[in-house]
Amino acid sequence: MGSVNWSTFGIVTLIVAVIAIIFAVLIVIVYKLCHVEEDKTVEVISEKLAGANCGGCGFTGCNAFAKALAEGKANLSMCGPTANENKAEIAKLLNLPFTAEEQAYAVVKCAGGLNSKNKFEYVGNEGCIAQIAFMGGKKVCPNGCLCGGTCASLCPYHAITPSKDGVMVVNKALCEACGVCAKKCPKHIIELIPKSSKVYVACSTTCKGKEVVNTCKVGCISCGLCEKACKYGAIKLENNVPVIDYKKCVGCKACVSACRRKVIKEI
Amino acid sequence: MAELIMIIVSAVFIKNFVVVQFLGICPFLGVSKDFRSALGMGLAVTFVMTLTCLITYPIYTYILVPLKIEFIEIIVFIFIIASIVQMIEMALKRFSPTLYNAMGIYLPLITTNCAVLGVAELVIDTVQIADLIGITAAQMNMGFAVLYGLFAGLGFTFVIVIMSGLREKIARTPVSKHLKGFPISMITACFIAMAFYVFMLI
Numbered sequence: 001m002g003s004v005n006w007s008t009f010g011i012v013t014l015i016v017a018v019i020a021i022i023f024a025v026l027i028v029i030v031y032k033l034c035h036v037e038e039d040k041t042v043e044v045i046s047e048k049l050a051g052a053n054c055g056g057c058g059f060t061g062c063n064a065f066a067k068a069l070a071e072g073k074a075n076l077s078m079c080g081p082t083a084n085e086n087k088a089e090i091a092k093l094l095n096l097p098f099t100a101e102e103q104a105y106a107v108v109k110c111a112g113g114l115n116s117k118n119k120f121e122y123v124g125n126e127g128c129i130a131q132i133a134f135m136g137g138k139k140v141c142p143n144g145c146l147c148g149g150t151c152a153s154l155c156p157y158h159a160i161t162p163s164k165d166g167v168m169v170v171n172k173a174l175c176e177a178c179g180v181c182a183k184k185c186p187k188h189i190i191e192l193i194p195k196s197s198k199v200y201v202a203c204s205t206t207c208k209g210k211e212v213v214n215t216c217k218v219g220c221i222s223c224g225l226c227e228k229a230c231k232y233g234a235i236k237l238e239n240n241v242p243v244i245d246y247k248k249c250v251g252c253k254a255c256v257s258a259c260r261r262k263v264i265k266e267i
Numbered sequence: 268m269a270e271l272i273m274i275i276v277s278a279v280f281i282k283n284f285v286v287v288q289f290l291g292i293c294p295f296l297g298v299s300k301d302f303r304s305a306l307g308m309g310l311a312v313t314f315v316m317t318l319t320c321l322i323t324y325p326i327y328t329y330i331l332v333p334l335k336i337e338f339i340e341i342i343v344f345i346f347i348i349a350s351i352v353q354m355i356e357m358a359l360k361r362f363s364p365t366l367y368n369a370m371g372i373y374l375p376l377i378t379t380n381c382a383v384l385g386v387a388e389l390v391i392d393t394v395q396i397a398d399l400i401g402i403t404a405a406q407m408n409m410g411f412a413v414l415y416g417l418f419a420g421l422g423f424t425f426v427i428v429i430m431s432g433l434r435e436k437i438a439r440t441p442v443s444k445h446l447k448g449f450p451i452s453m454i455t456a457c458f459i460a461m462a463f464y465v466f467m468l469i
Contacts, residue, residue, distance in 0.1 A: 012336050023350035030354040034361035
């Protein structure tokens with residue numbers, strides 16, 4: 001260890017300080033010359049937003065979303081996490097029509113995991129997007145959850161965890177309906193449903209009943225029993241799976257007891 | 268006059284900052300999606316590079332060298348570059364909001380753009396720069412330094428504009444699914460670099 005050369009040290013400090021001061025003064029001058037008044041409404045709006053910066057709206061963050069709102073490029077329904085009262089206030093500020101929407105939350109519409117067969121054994125990057133690049137993923141079912149956890153890693157609220165079968169499950173209490181998972185899931189099997197709903201369909205397969213019987217223990221075989229069991233006409237089979245119309249559903253759970261393969265689940 | 272031609276050929280082609288020295292790759296790949304913002308980015312970098320050379324060269328030669336504290340060059344240079352970029356950002360926000368929005372996040376990134384620090388480091392390395400321009404080390408002066416900075420920036424602009432043109436064309440052509448987007452851009456960059464490699468051979 002050599003001794004500290006104090007004179008050099010002093011010169012260095014002095015030079016750096018002088019340069020710093022000169023540039024600080026210059027920056028202040030330029031700032032005064034080029035100052036732009038920022039729009040105050042944007043500031044107010046971003047204060048009212050949830051401020052989670054989850055990116056569910058498709059903008060880079062709550063500030064960008066507030067700016068887009070002020071410019072009329074976005075609408076309030078794009079934001080999930082913000083509370084209805086705050087949304088109403090923003091709508092009032094911007095003179096926009098606003099109707100309160102019910103808080104939603106995300107469900108993974110698959111219960112496969114270990115219950116459904118694989119085409120091959122996949123070794124490699126665990127992420128779903130990487131998996132799907134190789135022959136559309138390892139599952140025989142074209143719409144089965146790949147269990148790679150891309151949604152779980154992207155969820156800004158850490159609401160998604162794998163179940164014991166490996167399928168991703170959303171924690172209703174933590175979910176804020178930002179919709180990031182639904183957008184990023186390469187299989188498109190995550191859906192936002194109203195928080196008050198009592199049932200959901202845990203299968204999204206497009207396969208016919210016979211194929212499903214051979215490949216997945218918990219897949220929908222499109223028998224149509226749920227459709228018949230529903231007295232309110234809320235369930236319709238579309239592309240081999242039941243689709244629930246949550247506006248008509250009253251939560252009687254007749255479909256849950258009618259389903260032989262336990263595809264329709266209670267929440 | 269001969270030196271000027273040497274500077275142009277050297278800075279723009281032989282020692283091109285992007286495709287030969289691999290400096291400033293971040294904006295090169297990030298902002299080259301469309302022609303207008305690529306040109307804007309290129310010109311902003313050119314401006315910053317020229318100004319940087321204009322300020323760093325005299326500070327190095329007339330302050331740091333006589334005081335024998337050349338070792339703080341990087342701190343001082345980063346200081347100067349960051350301040351210049353800050354000022355340009357504010358000026359752009361005031362006078363050209365469209366360009367400001369188009370460049371977005373990449374504008375503050377010029378601060379850490381290695382091409383800018385690279386040119387500041389290159390022009391003070393009198394032996395190397397004199398060799399490139401074809402003069403003796405003693406003949407090196409501020410005029411050459413600023414010119415070199417200017418043309419190095421123009422070389423950057425040149426390449427990023429070529430790249431943006433190619434990428435705009437590629438976006439409209441049917442590309443294999445696996446190569447779409449970033450991979451094909453990397454391959455394009457590779458071919459541009461290979462084309463520039465010819466200048467090193469002559």
